[in-house]
Amino acid sequence: MAHIAIIGGHGKIALLLAPLLIARGDAVTSIIRNADHAADVEATGARALILDIENSTEGQIAEALTGTDAVVFSAGAGGGDPARTYAVDRDAAIATMHAAQSAGVRRFVMVSYLGAGPDHGVPESDSFFPYAEAKAAADTALRSADLDWTILMPGRLTLDEPTGAIDPGATRSPDNPGTSRANVALVAAAVLATPSTTGKDIAFTDGDVPVDQAVR
Secondary structure, three states, rough: OEEEEEEEOOHHHHHHHHHHHHHHHOOOEEEOOOHHHHHHHHHHOOOOOOOOOHOOOOHHHHHHHOOOOOOEEOOOOOOOOOHHHHHHHHHHHHHHHHHHHHHOOOEEEEOOOOOOOOOOOOOOOOOOOHHHHHHHHHHHHHOOOOHHHHEEEEEEEEEEOOOOOOOOOOOOOOOOEEEEHHHHHHHHHHHOHHHOOEEEEEEEOOEEEEHHHOOO
């Protein structure tokens, strides 16, 4: 049994991931900002921990992570406010990496997006630009961190039902199919159970390859 901490525990992916982990015997602490969301989180079987990572110190985040075996960073500002986007998707993400190191938590899974990186190609005039910049910075920091990291890079997210199959050869393209959040949760769960995914970017969309096979 592993103890997994999910940052952004009330997000759509996180609420799908927690019960998958619990069903296989893991313990889950879902870290959330809003106490009003605790009941939704606890309905998945996870323990809800209230902590606003945007306004917390690295020490406070490290305290929350102490005793866990792995971190899944699935938090996001949700767009709309560039300042909050940088504060959550970049600054809080990097602070969480440092906190994990301080707490002795080596495994770190980041939920990013297909096409993320310094060469994201999003023009500064595009409302998506702050998010692209924030994720590029966070992903770059994680790759250089002394952590056993994996970066998930799903395509355009949908609310479709899980198929349990993905295209692990997906590349950035306007013609890409979507990626169901449920499949992202399946990939995250599989990655946490597959040490060979350490140090890898996993780009994918929905596809035809069973998740376990694709991750291996």
